[in-house]
Amino acid sequence: MKLTAENLGVKIGGKEILREVNYTFAEGKRTAIIGPNGAGKSTLLKALCLLNENFSGAVKIDGIDIKNFGRKKLAQVMAILPQERDVPQDTTVRQLAEFGRFPHRKIFGGNATEDAAAVDWALKITRLTDFENRQVKTLSGGERQRAWLAMTLAQKPQILLLDEPTTYLDIAHQLDVMDIISGVNKNFGVTIIAVLHDINHVRHYTDEVVVIKNHGIYAAGEPKKILDAESVGKIFNVEADTFFNSAGDSVIIPTSAPN
Numbered sequence: 623m624k625l626t627a628e629n630l631g632v633k634i635g636g637k638e639i640l641r642e643v644n645y646t647f648a649e650g651k652r653t654a655i656i657g658p659n660g661a662g663k664s665t666l667l668k669a670l671c672l673l674n675e676n677f678s679g680a681v682k683i684d685g686i687d688i689k690n691f692g693r694k695k696l697a698q699v700m701a702i703l704p705q706e707r708d709v710p711q712d713t714t715v716r717q718l719a720e721f722g723r724f725p726h727r728k729i730f731g732g733n734a735t736e737d738a739a740a741v742d743w744a745l746k747i748t749r750l751t752d753f754e755n756r757q758v759k760t761l762s763g764g765e766r767q768r769a770w771l772a773m774t775l776a777q778k779p780q781i782l783l784l785d786e787p788t789t790y791l792d793i794a795h796q797l798d799v800m801d802i803i804s805g806v807n808k809n810f811g812v813t814i815i816a817v818l819h820d821i822n823h824v825r826h827y828t829d830e831v832v833v834i835k836n837h838g839i840y841a842a843g844e845p846k847k848i849l850d851a852e853s854v855g856k857i858f859n860v861e862a863d864t865f866f867n868s869a870g871d872s873v874i875i876p877t878s879a880p881n
Contacts, residue, residue, distance in 0.1 A: 624646060625700075626646040627644060627680075627681055628682065629680070630644070630681065631677060632662065640662045640665060640677075645839060648829060651807070651813065653813075653828060654818045654830070656818055656831060656834070657840070658858055664705065664785050667815070670783060683781075697724075698725045698726060701774040703782075703784045715756050715757075719741045719744050740778055741772075743776075763790060764798060764799070768802065779812065782803075782806070785817045788800065800823055841857075851864045860876045862875065862877060863875055
């Protein structure tokens with residue numbers, strides 16, 4: 623499914639956050655949204671899935687305005703993992719994953735076998751099968767993030783939106799989450815759109831990048847072409863340099879903050 627923003631604009635409290643954003647996200651690819659704090663990255667993500675409906679312009683899936691989908695139908699094809707989320711204290715990992723099946727259930731019940739299979743699949747993908755009876759509150763930060771990711775995957779979306787999925791995780795768990803997301807894209811064709819902060823994660827794990835700055839799209843394209851040391855410096859107002867790792871891949875490292 624092809625997701626498109628057309629002349630998208632957002633104002634919050636009378637303040638313009640985004641204006642005239644036009645972009646078609648590559649179907650079946652991994653796209654990162656990056657930019658300075660406050661640029662409107664999360665605002666864009668929320669508009670793309672109707673968590674915020676107060677925008678001008680339109681968001682379309684395969685040419686159909688998502689406001690015409692209905693919440694349930696939209697949730698059957700698109701899932702989002704936002705930054706802010708909560709769950710009852712005694713919720714188990716499996717129960718959390720089962721929440722992702724709500725959009726597929728009918729008024730008089732759904733297909734229990736299909737729901738169970740989707741949950742089993744999501745727990746397997748996130749390597750949480752052995753944790754399914756654990757309460758979410760007892761998990762480590764990385765395990766908890768994978769549990770929330772399992773919930774979105776159980777939804778069986780064709781488009782998955784992620785708002786800073788590696789925030790607050792240590793380096794190992796950051797890579798773990800990014801590997802899971804990339805695997806879902808590669809093996810199951812799920813379109814990934816993620817707000818990310820780590821420039822090198824963007825360069826290594828994504829196919830396209832959209833840079834949000836000055837209320838709109840500042841740049842877009844292939845990460846390794848768009849994000850060199852000079853452009854990273856301009857985007858984030860820092861000094862940056864290029865280094866090479868043991869595999870010979872270039873790595874962008876900010877070297878100093880603005881004065």
